[in-house]
Amino acid sequence: MTLCAEHHCSRIIFAVEPVESQGAPPFDQLRRVREPVSRSKAGVQGKVADVVSGRSRHAESQNELKAFQIVVATARADYWQEQPFTLEYRHDGAKHRYTPDALLVWGEKRTVVEIKEDKEAESAEAQAKFAAIEDRLAEHGYQFRLWKSSEIRAEPRLSNANLILRYRSVTVSPEQRERVRRAFASTPEIELRSLCDVTKVPVQSLLRLVIDGAVYIDWWRPLCPSAAVSNMPIGRQEWPVLQRPNGP
Numbered sequence: 001m002t003l004c005a006e007h008h009c010s011r012i013i014f015a016v017e018p019v020e021s022q023g024a025p026p027f028d029q030l031r032r033v034r035e036p037v038s039r040s041k042a043g044v045q046g047k048v049a050d051v052v053s054g055r056s057r058h059a060e061s062q063n064e065l066k067a068f069q070i071v072v073a074t075a076r077a078d079y080w081q082e083q084p085f086t087l088e089y090r091h092d093g094a095k096h097r098y099t100p101d102a103l104l105v106w107g108e109k110r111t112v113v114e115i116k117e118d119k120e121a122e123s124a125e126a127q128a129k130f131a132a133i134e135d136r137l138a139e140h141g142y143q144f145r146l147w148k149s150s151e152i153r154a155e156p157r158l159s160n161a162n163l164i165l166r167y168r169s170v171t172v173s174p175e176q177r178e179r180v181r182r183a184f185a186s187t188p189e190i191e192l193r194s195l196c197d198v199t200k201v202p203v204q205s206l207l208r209l210v211i212d213g214a215v216y217i218d219w220w221r222p223l224c225p226s227a228a229v230s231n232m233p234i235g236r237q238e239w240p241v242l243q244r245p246n247g248p
Contacts, residue, residue, distance in 0.1 A: 010089035010136040027079035027105050032058070033086050034099065048072055051168045052211065057082055063115050064101060067152045071104065072168070073161035075240040076213050079105040084112075089136045098133055103142075104240060111143045111240075118148045145239065157219040157238075163207070164223075170208040176201045180214060184231035192217075193225035 015033045016025040046065040047056040050072050057072070059065035059082070071080060084103035089096055102113040114133075120126055134144040152158070179199040183190065195215075196203050206229070209215040217223055218235025228234060233241065 010087060010139060012140055013086045013088065014084070027081070027103075030079070030081040030084055030103070032081070032083040034083060048165075049168065052076075053080075061115070063117065063149050063152055066158060067102075067113075067115050067147060069165060070152065070158065070161045071102070071240060073164045073211060074157075074219060075104060076211075077104045077106055077240070087133065087136060089132070091132045096132075109143065110141065111145055112137055113145050113147050115147050115152065116149070118150050121146050121148050147239075156222045160217065160219050160223045164210050164217075167204045167208045168211060170204050172201075172205045172208050176205055177209070177214060180206065180209060181231075188232060189228050189230040189234065191225070192223075192227050192229050195229055 013033070014025050015031045016029045046059045046062075048059065048065065048068040050057050052072070057068045059068050064082075068082070071077065080102060082102050083099055085099070087098045087100075089098070100112045101115045104111045104113060114130065116126070130144065130146055137144050176199070179201055180195070183195060183198050190198070192203065192206065195201070195206060199206075203225075206215055207223075210217055214231070216230045216233050218228060219241070220236045220238075221227060
């Protein structure tokens with residue numbers, strides 16, 4: 001089913017499961033508006049397993065692949081979808097169509113994401129294009145973020161995210177979760193190896209809890225046994241981890 005959210009000079013077209021409502025759809029029913037395509041002759045594509053939503057995320061470039069890894073590991077969005085809709089709009093007297101790379105939803109905050117190489121993102125042509133798109137999206141209640149390759153690939157966050165994702169399929173028992181909760185009741189911050197010793201919970205299980213937000217790490221320091229962990233955000237808070245309403 002196709003669902004449209006219209007404004008006087010633009011409209012957003014969603015592909016969703018059948019629904020009765022008009023306007024923005026239930027975000028858990030969003031689907032891609034088109035099949036994945038390759039943006040290079042080499043056919044660079046990939047998938048990121050999103051265990052929280054129970055599905056795979058299809059990336060059409062290496063930048064998208066790394067960006068989606070960061071989103072799965074760090075963002076804890078309520079909903080997110082790659083290729084979420086098509087925006088039809090007019091600009092300078094001409095009709096345009098635009099499909100963003102991703103949509104992230106935290107509560108009432110909806111952020112449309114475009115992933116680009118730095119050089120392309122910083123060109124005058126791209127700046128003008130995305131300024132127009134940002135204005136149209138704002139009419140529909142969406143924020144816009146141009147996420148550059150240098151930001152996506154910044155270290156050590158990317159390496160930390162990939163390390164965390166190695167353990168996304170680890171099962172953490174309710175008993176283990178309770179032991180971790182009790183450990184943080186007496187101290188808000190502790191070394192990772194010390195938390196393992198205190199709780200008798202394997203490090204793999206503790207790192208799996210980072211995806212759920214039961215354990216926090218400093219994404220901007222190398223993740224190692226002596227790294228500090230907490231039950232609340234620590235270290236530099238940089239998008240997309242900043243986007244939860246009423247949170248850090």
